[in-house]
Amino acid sequence: MRKRAIILNTAIAFGFLIVIIRLADIMILNHERLNERAKMQQLKGENVQVRRGTIFDRHGREMAVNLELESLYCDPAEVASAEKSAYVLSDLTGKPSQAILTKLNSGGHFVWLDRKLEPDVARKIKETKIKGLAFVPDAKRFYPKGHLASHILGFVDIDNKGIEGVELKYHSTLSTSGRKVLLSRDASGKTLSQGVDMESRGNNLVLTIDEGLQYMVETELDRAMEKWRAAAAAAIMMDPLTGDILALANRPSFNPNSLSGSKNFERRNRAITDCYEPGSTFKIIIGTAALEEKVVSLDTPFDCSRGVVEVGRRRIHDAHKHGLLTFKEVIQKSSNVGSVMVGMKLGKERIYKYAKAFGFGEKTGIDLPGEVSGLIRPPERWSGVSIGSVPIGQEVAVTPLQVLRAYSAIANGGLLVTPHVVSRIISPDGKTVWTFTGETKRVLSQKTAETFRDILKTVTEEGGTAKSAAVSGNNVAGKTGTAQMVDPRTKRYSTEKYISSFVGFVPADNPRIAMIVVIYEPKGQIYGGVVAAPVFKKIAENALSYLEVPREDNAGDMLVVSR
């Protein structure tokens, strides 16, 4: 009996010893390895979904948002019947079955089959229950306004990386870095909540653009393109006091929601990336410089009766013979001969100095990618005929935005503003984290700016070159431009291809908007006063109504009420 008890006790002790050794093996010797294996079974690493911030216009209207879609991938090793699956998927996604089959037969354990599927398509694919297919949430950038403001907004690639426009310039602001979180899961693979926000959002942008004004500008550009059968067009509307870009449009244009149908030249933001010879709109330089330097007064006479002036071996003509003109009339009637005479009085050094002061030959600093600086050669590189060309806007290359900024300086009393399209950055929780505070630089005295503004007002009055830009009820100050394009074949000025433009601001004495309209290669008419000025007028009339700017001619009729 005692012997049996000893054997039993020994067996139990031995059994416990084995258990203890095994426990020691599990808990001490192989702890790390087994712990890792357990974690691999119990935990699942999932990527936090990264979402770009929303882009709003100045009144909080959504211009770029995210659509929550799903992307389809597969583990080719797990797909049972590749051919049959490829056929079914091709039918649902509209992609060629051969392309899908190639992916299904490829090696590895992860192959994208289709990205950003429409919800209906994703649902139908799920219903097929094809083994080896899986979905991941994926955001697609969507531009609810379609073509509108496409050159400002830009677009993103398939991985939501900014490629053009604000999407590119503010990519790091709009996007945020992703991370991986470990979630517990059960034996069936169901994840358990860890209380982690599985979405990481970037900052939101508030643009200076006003959707209403942008629509007006784009609508009128479309009409002008059709009327003048033009090759291209660009228009910018800006608040001359702040540099806020209220609207910026180019034609041809594109829809950022369907990029496959657009061509490269349609995506070009001509307003800031294309240079042109400004023609008469550049006379602002000699005009303001002559007044500021007191080289002329408003009534200084210039003999333009011959209608031509010789500079070196070049003869510069007026469109019509004008006779004796005062300085004011030289600008009002846009006389080339008179302008060259003013330029000669100033001298090339001072012309260059003022052109640079107005920001020509340098980037304006607008927060959009691809801006070019244009070109104005320093006086030592001027040829013998340059003193006749530069005052009338030849031998210089500018962008429409540079011209608009210069005219805004006249509108606001002599300050050069920084044009910009983003006014605020808002964090995902709604706090303003950045507000635009641009620099302004004085380039003219207020007196000169006001004097020149009065001259520009006469341009849209009787006897001026842009009567068709006059807005009923409010004074418009502005200047027309008609520039010959250089024929790339002959390297000489073309007699057929012109650029017509009008730049101005309204109401002239208390400007709310400054705007430039540039029409490239219009057919039938070439003059800025005929082609571009009416476009300015139409947009300005609608914009003033939209902005609730009262007419100045019936100020007495205004109904006065008390609060």
Add this chain to the structure above:
Amino acid sequence: MINLRRRSMVSYMIKPLFITFLLCGIFGIVWLRSNFTSVEYTISELENKKADRLREAKMLMAEKASLMSMHKVEKTAVRDLGLVFPDRKKVTYVKERNPGPQKASLETLSEWDRRKAMVN
């Protein structure tokens, strides 16, 4: 004698009580743990539902923004409702006796302040 009997009763009870407490404790821990897991499942399901609703809300917001685009609004106003853009000559502006920033809209107020600041 009574003391001895009481002591033997206590010693007799202490083991079952200890085992009962131990079992209750183990059961309690298991029960709590299972409740945690169950709550985690529920939260997980609710989170999925929330994500679905948010996804739906985002899609609806995008659709709303698209429907509110100026192009569509103008098309509806002009074609369907027969409205026209107001003629500026026919618009009468109402001027307040004590003009100041509008208080109805914060946007207007900040815009006013910003412009004023830039002018100053």
